[in-house]
Amino acid sequence: MNDPQPTPTAPTESALPRYRPGIKYILMLGAIAAIPAITTDIYLPSLTDVRDELATTDAMVAMTMSGMLIGGAVGQLMWGPLTDRYGRKAPLLVGLALHIITSLLCAIAPNITILVTLRIMQGFFNAACAVAAISVIRDRFVGATAARLLSQLMLVIGVAPLFAPSVGGAIASFGSWRTVFLALAIIGAIMAVIVARFLPETLAEDHRLTGGVGRVAKGYWTLAKDRKFLALAMLPALAMTTIFAYVVGSPFVFQEHYGLSTSQYAVLFAMNGLAMVFSAQLNASLVRKFSPESLLRVGLGLQLVLALALVLWGATGWGGFWTFEVTLWLLLGCQGLIGANAQVLALANYGHMVGTAAAVLGSLQSGVAGAVSPMVGVFGGDALAMAAVIAAGLILANLIVVFGTDLTQAGRKARARTTLQRAIKEREIGDSTHG
Template structure:
């Protein structure tokens, strides 16, 4: 057996342009932007609609729920009808629902609309990943996904600030007008610059039996499901930090809002930097090897984080450094796991990407609330993050051959497909 991964003979090597990366990154980041721009408006929504805090928070979790279901529906549709049609229809409906959210008169209506908004703008993220698999394989796909992390990672850092500025100048309803405008811009960009990447001959039948059969095939594949759940565990790590860090740094350690914003930005830089490091490393090191190393190193850093949080060693600076290391390693895990999961499913990339996306929403939605359940302090945040990191290593160990001798070579094989050159 050769010591290097098999390369598809028909796939030409080329480098995607910055416009292409920004376009796919913006699409993949749309659900996160839709969530994060709205975050600062939660107190105003509660006051204006006379709703409880729990009800208002469900406008966030409801959108995640809608997004998870939406990916499972829209993914197979993109395998049947091509990428452009479901994408454009999904974003246009996101625009319409954003406008309806801006005129919602009660919290129940807003919750229902947010669930629908999550359902339809899931088209942007699931199609973006499917398009990558249509055109790229192996290290090329891993590099592109890592580059997307730059856009996906930076956008949510600025989205709350932009949302707060819009709500401050006008009111919370204006945030949804801004989200509608973003959707219209994305539709124009897709219409002008993104050609269809799934030719007619590679499309799958779209009736229920074939869709269910595709999902059943994926769910029965232990290796695929093991790799597909890892990005969800990774998002669980990130969301545990996101939901816990405001209380940890401001209430427990006494940081001001400005200081916390700086800490949040620095940790965002860690995610982006490690993703770019991964993009450089996959040129020389296989995705499977990088995933294995990053998962183990992150587990060690998570153990250090728990020790620092429990002992108070180094104070707030010690906690910041430990968090930076854990989150920094995270940037090297989702892209490699996603590429390895999709390697042999180019013929049903939309369906496979939908499973990965739905697991991300579902697993993160289950993991992150545990921080509050366990106490909402630094120790509970660190323990939940450690738990997700531990599960990542266990899943890799039991569900994939990555820790076995030569196992990385079996993960780095993929079907031979003809790639479509992206626009310049």
Template sequence: MSTAKTAGRTARRSSIEYILMLGALAALPAVTTDMYLPSLPTVAADLDATQAAVQFTMSGMLLGAGVGQLVIGPFSDRFGRRLPLLIGISLHVVTSILCSLTPDIGTLIWLRVCQGFFNAAASVVAIAVIRDRFVGSDAARLLSRLMLVIGVAPLFAPTVGQAIAGAWQWRAVFYALALIGLALVLIVWRFMPESLPPAQRRPGNPREVARGYLSLLRDRRFMALAVVPGLGLAVIMSYVVGSPFVFQNEYGLSQGQFAVVFALNGVALVGSAQLNAALVRRAAPIRVLRVAVLVQMGCALALLAIVLTGLGGIAGLMVGLWLVLGMQGLTAANASVLALHNYGHMAGTAAAVIGSLQSGVAGLVSPFVGLLGGDSVAMVCVMLAAVFLTLLVLAVGTPTYRKGGWRELDSMEPGATTSDADTEQRQAEQVEAQGPDQRS
């Protein structure tokens, strides 16, 4: 009995360590964003740049990540998960050092685009590894647990970044990001096993890659579900790029006070992700998703009314933001799991499309905050537009809100397994990989 208990504790500890490792990888883009965030006003002054230009050092990173995931996803399906991960994080270290040496805002923007391209490897591989090992509600729960780890970034990264910038100026933040990347390289090299067996790897020639992407683009339901996390990140990034100027310039908070406010909103993301992990044990992910988007829409409308009327001052703004951001933990993970469900045989490519849309959509939408004036009204209007587009995409591209139609997606009940099509595809690829002698 004691041996069984010891084995159980060891398995649980290994599982926790594995989740922490994947969470740290998936959080790298968020840490790269949030540690730098409090320095935006200082960077604008130091490099003599406009608010919109400095905000594009954030949005440009997202656009780079969008392109990077399209390249890295198929690469990971061809060569496994470890190699692209190690290459990507290593180049993240190099670009972080170069960012610290940048002489002007234009160079910094391009380096941030490259940084987003390279650290995209961390997020796309983390999602692909989950799909290699889990499906259905199990995958949704694991993604929600990862959100707990990822959510630590908004809680602590701005405070750490502000402390570093306060002591050694904003350029030192990028040296810290380089050290974090180096630590992740060592962790992956030492502790992360390969999750994609050679028999399940896909051809990596351009024709096969294009064919894989084309099959995904033709799947209207997949594309609709895949764009939902992107619109969700657009909600978050619109808040992220606008909040330093709104809270520090419009409401007069110091950098330290802003870091505390930012952390409080991070609690909303972490808490809702854990709520989602509990909910999908009892309800299919599509049921949680369809209700959460409607509630988020109502909260976003209420937030707009708050900033237009000034109701409650900064406290009213905080409550409204907390509710809108909090609902995000109930949407992105569930939409991703539903989109990936039938594509386990090409999880890296499918995860790349989701991740690319996530970064690309957010990177295209969030600059509108600065272009529309950069104040609280502009920030909230862009957030509201992103939530409305989420509702529209689900209504038009999926049967989620059609009478009885959403039940078509209700196959993701707790304990659901890989689809027949997915299983058949995997079997076919394994047979193909055996060669003609073994098949005969």
């Protein structure tokens, strides 16, 4: 019988080889990671056309969007272990190939049921892109360097959704909504060629995990038992909830409540998107001087204050449109301090199974955001509903930071008390056993 392989240890920043990624490398990884977002947003202008041609309802058409989130949440849990076992490049190429196939099938879908099913599959398959991109960075970088590169990655990912709806609308104007899916297949093919030619494999053979389903289950069980990891993993998920609550509620808030036209709303959406892009770039600069822990605490604290102000403006109508919009812009402008820093801290101890850990992070983001963001509509779809959902998520995020992590003084004290209580209990058990 073969001896079990020792579990590789997570590399430290000093132990990793020196590597200075260029702008082309960051753009390539950003484009790979942005494929799920592009696949979702490029299709937005075509929703009414799909409804009319397939003779269906708004609710069923909306399922073609939420289906992407559902598929992505489940898919990342599969692709993560695969990237830890077979390397980053091969699973990524398989995921891109399946993305191309499902995009072509979406283009010829005869009814809404088949289209929804294919969109779930599409989300499942292109989930490989997000997992692989984050894993490639974590293979080579940790700490502040990884946080800076992830922020630059988020910068590229953040730009894509700003232009994807406009590009999708232009493509559909030359054909139909089916043409948009042909374009997605072409994008997938281009990225597959780029990955095959220019993306090096970053996971060495001797660092790959072996074993079958049992090993995968053991990896997920290890993560499930790590309360600090789970606490940190929830922070990007709740940050994503803020974004999706805004995306879901903003058309109703700004077009119906504040009376903006379609073109005015499009400009506003781009402006608010730029706030997130700028903050990601700001975080990339700040992590050179401040720790990811500090930036995460500050970002979540500022967001909570701004979210509570949004609730007040939404409830009272005080200050009108500009007060609400400026507060929202500032709140979205703190997003860059949350996701990248929380991900780096969560992955810090799991360099030996980063694909699996990144899969849990991504799955929680898609799952939590997909489950919570519809609450905006449930609570009325107005400014107060959107602000309340955002504020609730941020209250929970700040409570997690204080009581679920050691990122604050209170959290460190709580962790010390737990450790002390565990030690006392173990000693009491030991004494009773010896007695």
